Amino acid sequence: MDLRQRRRLQTARDIQMAAVTLALRHGLDCTTTDAIAKEAAVSTRTFFNYYPNKEAAILGEALKIDMAGAEWFIGSTAPLPEDLGLLLGRLYQVAPVERALLMKILEVVEENPSLRDMFHVRGKATADVLADILTARLGEDRQIEARLLSDLAVRALTEAVLNWAKDRDMRLDDMSAVITDNLRRVARVMT
Amino acid sequence: MDLRQRRRLQTARDIQMAAVTLALRHGLDCTTTDAIAKEAAVSTRTFFNYYPNKEAAILGEALKIDMAGAEWFIGSTAPLPEDLGLLLGRLYQVAPVERALLMKILEVVEENPSLRDMFHVRGKATADVLADILTARLGEDRQIEARLLSDLAVRALTEAVLNWAKDRDMRLDDMSAVITDNLRRVARVMT
């Protein structure tokens, strides 16, 4: 990995840290982009080179589904709740996330409507990609099912992540199982 | 209805019209709040008295589920897809919406990420209320099911509205049936 790339990654994290710290201390509303930049020891202009706004800075980089790693999913014939659990559970195993940091972030998110909103918008972005994958598996004539189910699955993922953040006994490996379980519960309650 | 209330409603609509018109003509990014205010013949300050930002102005008033009218839902024992269809389908029968206006709005929404996001956030707000209603029906020990299912149901509603906007043959009365059908499709594909 490049020196430049390492520095870039570090700066991104510095800014995120500064943002989370200040938001926890004074509240997000009272935290200006100027203050965050100063805390992270960069110029205001640089802040905007990394994140488009406060909210994005706190949430950090969005994690992306890689279409490439979804080939097996498209071809699989196993039950959907199971496969979706595997596909989405892997997301957080790939991206290393500190549980402590995540908890801080969630604390800030919970008490800030604008942040809650962006949090869910992030989920929608993931769901949009997943919808394409699901359409490839189910066929073009099941677009509606694909769209609704992808939303549902991402929501199941979100709940699983919330669980993981709060429950120390839960391991990252359990994520897939929790997602699958969540999906099965919904299916059960609907019939 | 009061003269004042009528004027207030009218102004709100004037501003929305102005916003939609200008956004369609020049694109949302090139449309400033100043321009919208001018087009609607009010001051910029007044614009912000009605809407917190451009996006909200274009989407107009958010429609709210009335907890009061959901009593029957909580007590009902009919299949959930059916009841959810009835509950949510009623939403758009209560609020009179011009199909032509809705189509314009959707056109602007489709080509503006920030609007797409706020559109989705609106849905989440509805889902949050619905989650409470569903929890009341399913019981406190089914919170997860309630949360996931409420998201799913609102998504089914959104799809139904999109259908209605595009399909001239579809009537408002059909909304409930479409929602129910959407939910059943998801349940079917999951098993």
Next chain:
DNA sequence: CGCCACGTTGCACAGTGTGCAATGATTACT
């Protein structure tokens, strides 16, 4: 008529986000 409530407006001000160009450091190439 006269009082109160409420909507509108201008103004000032803090904060947001972007384009541009200069500077300095890293990387790549020879």
Next chain:
DNA sequence: AGTAATCATTGCACACTGTGCAACGTGGCG
């Protein structure tokens, strides 16, 4: 090693966003 290309940082200027406040005017009501 030396040179050229590349990239990140930064300051600056500027347009736009959103809010608090106070003044003003009109509708509602006794």
